[in-house]
Amino acid sequence: MKRIQLLLATVTFILAMTQAHANDLEIALSSETAQITVRSDSSLIGWGGADLILGVLFNDDDDVVGQISLLQSSQASEEAPISFGVGLRGYVGNLDLIKKDVVALGIGGEIRYTIPGAMPMAVYLQGHFAPKITSFSDTNSVTDLMLRYQVEILPQTVAFAGIRLLEVDTKTVKNYEVDDNRFHVGTRFTF
Secondary structure, three states, rough: HHHHHHHHHHHHHHHHHHHHOOOOEEEEEEOOOOEEEEEEEEEHOOOOOOOEEEEEEEEOOEEEEEEEEEEEEOOOOOOOOOEEEEEEEEEEEEEEOOOEEEEEEEEEEEEEEEOHHHHHOEEEEEEEEEEHHHOOOOOEEEEEEEEEEEEEEEEEEEEEEEEEEEEEEOOOOOOEEEEEEEEEEEEEEEE
């Protein structure tokens, strides 16, 4: 029953975001986790020029962690194929296995190397960290690292593969891995 409620909440979340003129819908799957992410321009909240990213991750332990991010990035070009981004990411969720809540605000960034060609490709590393001072409820800190390789297979469709570590320190459990370096694959559709 809990999985059905989670599925319904996720579908409602996606439908609400597509009504808000979302630009990208991304689905990433591993053997134990699923993440659904919607990206749009931050002009939806009155501040343009950055990416507004909303996502929900759930795993087979019935842990659910929602994320909201603002990421400001430079654009890659043939002369400068490396781009950088900085931003904020908020986390809200419930770790069902250990009965703890997650509430945190982290700072982080991205470094991306774009490989030019007929099929544009990129390798990128994202990282966010929420220290104790910006972690609330049962949360002491959050560490979120992701490494991905992506290739544009169609003009509005990207396929990717990578690994992610999403680790939460709570007041009683250290290094609880919500996503523990599992290999994941996924796709991103642009509207």
